[in-house]
Amino acid sequence: MSLTPLIMESPVNGKKPQIHESVFIAPTATIIGDVVIGKGSNIWFGAVLRGDWCKIVIGKNTSIQENVTVHSERNTTVIIGSDCIVGHHAMVHGPCVVEDGCLVGIGSNLLHNSLLGKGSLLAAGAVLVNKQIPPRSLVVGVPAEIKKKFPDESPLKGEETSGEYVENGIFFKKYFEK
Secondary structure, eight states, X not given: OOOOOEEEOOTTTXXXXXXXXXXXXXXXXXXXXXXXXXXXXXXXXXXXXXXXXXXXXXXXXXXXXXXXXXXXXXXXXXXXXXXXXXXXXXXXXXSEEEOTTOEEOTTOEEOTTEEEOTTOEEOTXXXXXXXXXXXXXXXXXXXXXXXXXXXXXXXXXXXHHHHHHHHHHHHHHHHHTO
16 A cells, blocks of 8 residues: 655755655655654654754654644754654644653643753643753643653663654555555
């Protein structure tokens, strides 16, 4: 079954997505403009990465799940690191940074001038705006506040399950290439 996602250059500046050949992109995903997606990542159904007037960088082995929206203000950048999970219906609107190994919870909003430190978890439904969160933090609420720190020896929250999504993406990629 071969269906094709919408992947297009930016009508604003002509920049084209740069997507590693191993990436799974669901047929109903939309990727526009200056978007870079690293090896092993997966972009699920209904996700929109709109780099029409901004830059979006997605690291390796990162899962952008169903109905996630990623965008940014004009001439700014959104960076989502490696081994991250951005949960269903989340909004990531920059400029902002999600460092490696983070989990952005279902229905949460990570907004302007925010940084989610390495291995942190932004809880489901939380709203993080204009804050710098240190590594290995649990962040909850509206507005989002740090509720606890994870031990340095614990696995990074996104790394705990990012490999499962990489494997699932491989299965889906093979299915849609039939």
